[in-house]
Amino acid sequence: MDIKLIGTVVFAVIGLLVGLLEPIAALARTGNLVAATIIISLGLWIFRPGNIPYAAGCAVFLAGCLIAGLKYPVVMNGYSSSAIWVLIPALFFGYALQKTGLAKRIVYWTLKSIKPTYLTIILAWVFAGVVLSLLTPSATLRILTMTPIALGTVEACGLKFRSRGGSLICLTAFGMALLPGTGWYTGSLWGPIFIGMFPAELKVLGTPGAWLQANAPYWAVVTLLYIVVLNILLKPEQPLKLERHTFRAQYDELGGMSRDERIVMVVLVAAFAMFFTENIHHIPTVPIALAGFFLLIAFGVIKAPDINIGVNWDMILFLGALISLPAISVESGIAKWMAGFLDPFISAWAGSPVLFLIVFALIYWLIRFVDVSWGLATAALMAPIMVPLYNDFGIHPVIMGLLFTVAGDSFFFSYQQPFVVMSESVTKGDVWSPQNLSKGGLAYAAACLAALLIVAPYWKAIKFIP
Template identity: 45%
Template sequence: MLNTRVLGVVASVLIALIIGLVAPFAGLPQQGHWILATVIVTLGFWIFRPGGLPFMAGGSLLLAGCLIFGLKYNVVAAGFISPAVWVLIPALYFGFVLQKTGLGKRIAYLVLKSFEPSWLSMAVSWFIIGIALSALTPSITVRIAIVMPIAVSVVEACKQAPHSKGSAFITIIAWAMCLFPGTGWLTGSLTGPIMLGFLPAELKGMATFDSWFQILALPWLLITVIFIVLIYLTMRPKEAIGIPRDTFRAQYAALGPVTRDEKVAIAILIGSLIMFTTEKMHGIPTAAVALMALALLIIFKIIAVPEVSTGVNWDVIMFFGVAISLSPIFVNAKVSDWIVPILQPNLMSLAENPLAFLLVTTFGIMAIRFIDVPWGFSTIALTVPILIPVFNQFGIHPLVASMAYIVGINFFLLSYQQPFTLMAEGMMQGKGWAPHHVTLAGVSYIISVVVALLISMPYWRMIGVIR
């Protein structure tokens, strides 16, 4: 496996050298060729990660390479001054607080103990838990870290064998609820800050908390509900769930009384959510609210001084900052000017029919995700300038057009395509789903997306975000 990973990096380096030295792409300046080569080397390190190298290794190569080949510091590091990163950093601390205080686990068991156990109530419970945790932190990593150990304990309590339909039903729905519901609002998932960072400067002002919720809440609610229904129909065991209600009550009671830290944390997090949703009234941007909440968590000592450096994964922050920088890097190196005329004729012809445009671009991004593994970020950065003429000429709102990218970020059909799948599998240690369950769930996701797009189209026309 290590040799395969090393060979993958070596192959990316060789491809990059050919691009840089031969300059095969007509119309792309020499600087653009070397920048494209640098990005390919970076992707090689991000995808294959030989020896478990952190994302920072590839990110540092990208920043260094772009500086070497003539780009300015303010371009290369543009992602780190983006509001997206300054929402991301407090958001990761919010997740850390949910774990540290036990608040996330308390919310999960509070919901689970509120229903009479059945396969249907189990699905409903995970749905509610997913929404509740998404409201408190956009960190999917934290949500998975909270939810998956509980899901495994439920599998064991229900006496479901590893890789059985029952274990897959419980764990896949629990995992999916960490990803899908929160995508419907700007701060419910890291997808929100990420897409905000990728959007061209002239379109960023259109991606507010209110506009994101108005445009994307319905399709992602539909995707979530349809996905749950499909998993319920295909993976639900025939026998009863076989777990007494007192099981969850006992586990909730074992958490003890609500602590002072939990009370302070929930007050700050709910206060932040209220401020996010009322931005039109007070005018304070989302990043400022998130940073104020972080300051309060430190002032009230919910986050201790040593935890400022250890409470979040700074490698992930580095990765997102560098990834968001790809858009201005491609623009300034003229890579975007080279690729847009190639893509524009076909996409512009499709944009006359918004449904055809969304379906084709969505399936295109899904297909690219088999190669562009790190959430498709390089593809987004390379093609996102196309959203400007799509909006100006055809009146398709950037957040509607971004649906293809957002679907692609959450896409999975095989485990390697979704880092959050690999994370959950590592935590479950073989006690959850089997590989074929992941593929079945991926097909269910694709069906959910198509149905959601079909239903959302008349809604988008009604609210005026499609001309």
């Protein structure tokens, strides 16, 4: 039985019935047709039968919205958004790090500089994760670099694959590839994606500075608590007894730093410095990212064939469609219709903002058992609720973006998290056992909920929540 195919067919049948029968009385014909289109597209995006590309769902989504009568500027607005034009050059930054070997050099340099113990290896992953996050927002690049090296570290330490100690090392590397960089706008893709989803009237609030203010303290606390709880749940059987030079040989095999590595280092450090000083020079993030992309081409690091393979264009098409979804929901009347169902929930909980954030996170984690593509489709559909949350209850939209990120990074089981699937595929599943992965997911969830309580007073002080 092909569950993915069955799920897709169920969504398609429901969508067709909505389109033909127009059962939502509160919506005009256009709204019903758009709702039908969204349902069918969600089935293709969530289940992906036969591993079809996201572009298939995008084609249905965009065509359906246009057939329903929506205008091109509304349907296609995601592809002209600043979010997309930050993501494209930023993903090429990650590709350049991988192509030149600079990302691997940074990780091995960190490891060869320590005397291996569980503590020092964990600290090395923290350092490597932060440095790579400063240089590229691509979590894919960081995971593809750090998890295979983490597995090699497990082997060098004489540990069994998938053991508690081995899983601790690998899940720490995985977490450090994902978590620390989420604290700033260009440290992960979440910032550009979720700010790109902000409703039009809240766009002015979606700045890199606001994202940094809300997220940096929170994800710093999450990172620390994740490490602590993970060490409790996966306490190693025995301490490591290795010499300082254990990882020096792997680093020496890389040879001297190449010309291309130096160019990438200079360009990305300069771009990062420009990102963080935007309030001084007032040059927006998009032209800075595009200028860095141009320099990598001009110096020959990125060549013509790399344009086709350096970025996952299927994912870019998917993200563009999702960033368009909030505006489409508003224009078609779906956002107003959904508000009728969501307003009672918002009114019941949003008066106690911390409790609301916790309940929202728990509900979103449940949704993630179905919406396995990082929960992005759900985030796009839910984006319009940012307006009443901000106008009526004083909850800043970047806080909602943070909650979307909390859900997007979650991983209780492999199938829920594409980054976990990616890690297991490049390491033949030797990085952790399913049981240890679930413990890692619980450590992440506990860290996120505890961090909400810890950081809430700070958010109140800066007036991001009442």
